[in-house]
Amino acid sequence: MRPPEYAETMLDAVPYTGQTGVADDDSLALSAQERQGNRQAWQRIIDSTLIEWGRDPAQLEDEDVTAPAGAIIDRANELAMILRDEGWAPPKRVVTSPDGGVVFERWDGPVLEQIEVTENGEILVTCYEHSRLAHVERVRLTT
Amino acid sequence: MSSPDGNEPIADDELLYRRIPASMSWYTEAVLSPMAFRPHGERDVDGISLWRAKHTSIEQAARGRPGKQYYVAVLRAGDLMAHGMEVTATPKQGEPGHASLPALNSENRRDPAALDLQGLLARQLTVRVEGPFRTPDSS
Numbered sequence: 001m002r003p004p005e006y007a008e009t010m011l012d013a014v015p016y017t018g019q020t021g022v023a024d025d026d027s028l029a030l031s032a033q034e035r036q037g038n039r040q041a042w043q044r045i046i047d048s049t050l051i052e053w054g055r056d057p058a059q060l061e062d063e064d065v066t067a068p069a070g071a072i073i074d075r076a077n078e079l080a081m082i083l084r085d086e087g088w089a090p091p092k093r094v095v096t097s098p099d100g101g102v103v104f105e106r107w108d109g110p111v112l113e114q115i116e117v118t119e120n121g122e123i124l125v126t127c128y129e130h131s132r133l134a135h136v137e138r139v140r141l142t143t
Numbered sequence: 144m145s146s147p148d149g150n151e152p153i154a155d156d157e158l159l160y161r162r163i164p165a166s167m168s169w170y171t172e173a174v175l176s177p178m179a180f181r182p183h184g185e186r187d188v189d190g191i192s193l194w195r196a197k198h199t200s201i202e203q204a205a206r207g208r209p210g211k212q213y214y215v216a217v218l219r220a221g222d223l224m225a226h227g228m229e230v231t232a233t234p235k236q237g238e239p240g241h242a243s244l245p246a247l248n249s250e251n252r253r254d255p256a257a258l259d260l261q262g263l264l265a266r267q268l269t270v271r272v273e274g275p276f277r278t279p280d281s282s
Contacts, residue, residue, distance in 0.1 A: 095178055098181050098183040114178075119184065126258060131263050132259060132262060
């Protein structure tokens with residue numbers, strides 16, 4: 001099985017299972033309480049994780065891991081605020097990539113999705129289904 | 144017959160270890176992130192590092208920066224080979240169990256085929272994750 005090739009996509013066109021904020025179908029729409037919960041979860045990530053990382057990126061260095069540059073944490077912060085405002089489901093964890101990127105990860109059953117700000121500031125969305133790569137997108141922000 | 148020095152070929156039934164820094168949160172809620180198998184952009188030119196259980200205890204494989212904690216993902220060599228991943232014995236001074244996975248390297252780390260393998264290793268081929276193990280301060 002050949003893995004899929006990169007697609008180029010605008011943020012609001014990404015096939016992301018957590019992209020519930022723009023659902024037209026009432027059955028997919030979240031309740032106001034769920035939306036508020038999602039927004040608060042993103043805010044906690046911004047306030048607790050990303051701002052803390054930005055104060056001292058060196059805390060993220062480890063064996064064979066390069067800490068993200070401050071500009072990349074800022075970029076991840078900017079992206080988190082956009083995803084918060086667009087109503088995307090929050091990640092279950094925020095991690096760094098080995099060479100200085102920031103990655104939002106969420107999973108549900110066989111699906112694992114990553115929204116990654118690379119060490120170059122590029123934004124990638126990667127989706128795995130049943131452990132295999134289902135799609136990967138280079139994303140341009142709409143705002 | 145000479146005793147194995149780490150240069151002998153890796154057998155299908157050998158167990159392999161992959162060190163995972165606990166500080167990175169790549170293993171939480173019993174879910175292992177594909178990031179645990181993402182090569183570093185400069186340090187994994189010849190492939191990501193693994194350690195052979197035949198020559199390395201799991202505590203040795205987990206050894207990293209003093210005072211820090213590390214998980215260890217356990218893999219079976221034959222599973223990797225069955226998916227087309229060659230595992231090469233690359234013993235180093237004092238580390239006869241060092242091995243490399245050339246299919247995942249610095250240059251290709253974000254190619255779709257490499258991303259696919261990172262997901263496969265994290266989500267299907269990891270037999271179990273052990274730890275965390277703390278590296279002693281004085282090491």
